[in-house]
Amino acid sequence: MADLNWSLTGTESENLIASTITEGVIASINDDSATTYRGVVSAAAGGGELPIEFEHEIAFSESVNTINKIEVISIATCPTGLGITEFKVYLYYSSQWNLVYTGETGTWTKQTDSQTGTWSNVSKIKLYVKGSANNAPDRPRSINLSNYELRAWGVNYSDIGLRVYDGSSVIKIGVQDLDGHALRVRDGDTTYGIPLLATDSADASSLRIFDGSNVKALPAVD
Numbered sequence: 225m226a227d228l229n230w231s232l233t234g235t236e237s238e239n240l241i242a243s244t245i246t247e248g249v250i251a252s253i254n255d256d257s258a259t260t261y262r263g264v265v266s267a268a269a270g271g272g273e274l275p276i277e278f279e280h281e282i283a284f285s286e287s288v289n290t291i292n293k294i295e296v297i298s299i300a301t302c303p304t305g306l307g308i309t310e311f312k313v314y315l316y317y318s319s320q321w322n323l324v325y326t327g328e329t330g331t332w333t334k335q336t337d338s339q340t341g342t343w344s345n346v347s348k349i350k351l352y353v354k355g356s357a358n359n360a361p362d363r364p365r366s367i368n369l370s371n372y373e374l375r376a377w378g379v380n381y382s383d384i385g386l387r388v389y390d391g392s393s394v395i396k397i398g399v400q401d402l403d404g405h406a407l408r409v410r411d412g413d414t415t416y417g418i419p420l421l422a423t424d425s426a427d428a429s430s431l432r433i434f435d436g437s438n439v440k441a442l443p444a445v446d
Contacts, residue, residue, distance in 0.1 A: 227292055227377040231349065232256055234282040236374075240264065241277040253374045254282050258297050258334075260372065266357065267366040273306075274357040274365045280374055281350040289400050291315060291343045291378035294324060296351055298372060300331045304365040305358035307331040313339070315376070316348035329355075334372070345401070349376045380427070381419075383445045384411045390430045397429065398445040406435065407442075419443055 231254040238250045247263030266276045294315070300308045311327035325339040351374050357367040381398025386409060388395050397418065399409060405417025420440035421428045429444035 227379055229256065230284045230288050230291070230346075230376050230378060230380075231282045231374055233285040234348075235285075237281045237283070238262070239279040239281070241279070242266070242275040243278055244268070247368075247370070250280070253280055253371050256373070258372050261299075261370040263368055263370040264353070265366060265368040267364060270359075270361040270363055270365060272359055274304075274367060275354075276356065276367045276369065277354040278369075279350055279352050280371055281348060282374055282376070283348045284346070284376070286380070287345050287347045288376070288378050289344065289380045289382065291341075291346045291349075291376050293338060293340045293375075293377040294349060295336055295338045295373065295375040295377070296325075296327070296371070297334065297336050298332075299334045299370040300355070300368070301370075302331050302355065302357050302367040304360040304363070304367075306356050307367065308353060308355040308369060310352065310354040311337075312352045313337075313374075314350040314352065315343050315346045316350070317343055317346045321350060343378075346376070346378070349374060379445075381443050381445050382416070384409075384416060386411075386418075388429075388431055388442075395429045395431060395442075396445045397431070398427070398443040407433070 245265040252260040307330045313325040314321040357365040386397040399416035402417045407418040428441035431442045
């Protein structure tokens, strides 16, 4: 099964804790483009430290069975010194935010930070950034973090060997850990759930089933 970037179908949001200026639009963090960005900036005349602190969050369209990799594409600038002091990525599972990556501090040119792992039943991803510009009484101070992409790669179905012939080819049907699914299949001692998808879903197979109200599709896996 090919991993999908679940951020692309998610809903993005922003929590500006300490900043004064924004650049671009928040929708840029999950538009699959490494040229558009959401920038968060603090800028002021000289004197005293200047803070920046914010969160960028993406809620997935559904809970994802397995996230295998997270990625962040970003630039950090702070001409007056110091820079980013915290750069962290969290995933939401088990009813709480869980830290899965801690990045470098300071400043950097455009780069991709990533972390692989196996995280189950994930519904959201969050980037947390904190930093400060040094005292610069003789010139304006600024600190900026430009977030180009916040990605979460994974698969939402497992292949346990369930196959169905649709009249022209053999289809691999994906399953999930059982969680109230109406359609189920048992493999040895384990019962799995088969989600019922909208027929126009990207993961929909050609197989159809009526759920009592609507015609739905079974999920296909590669």
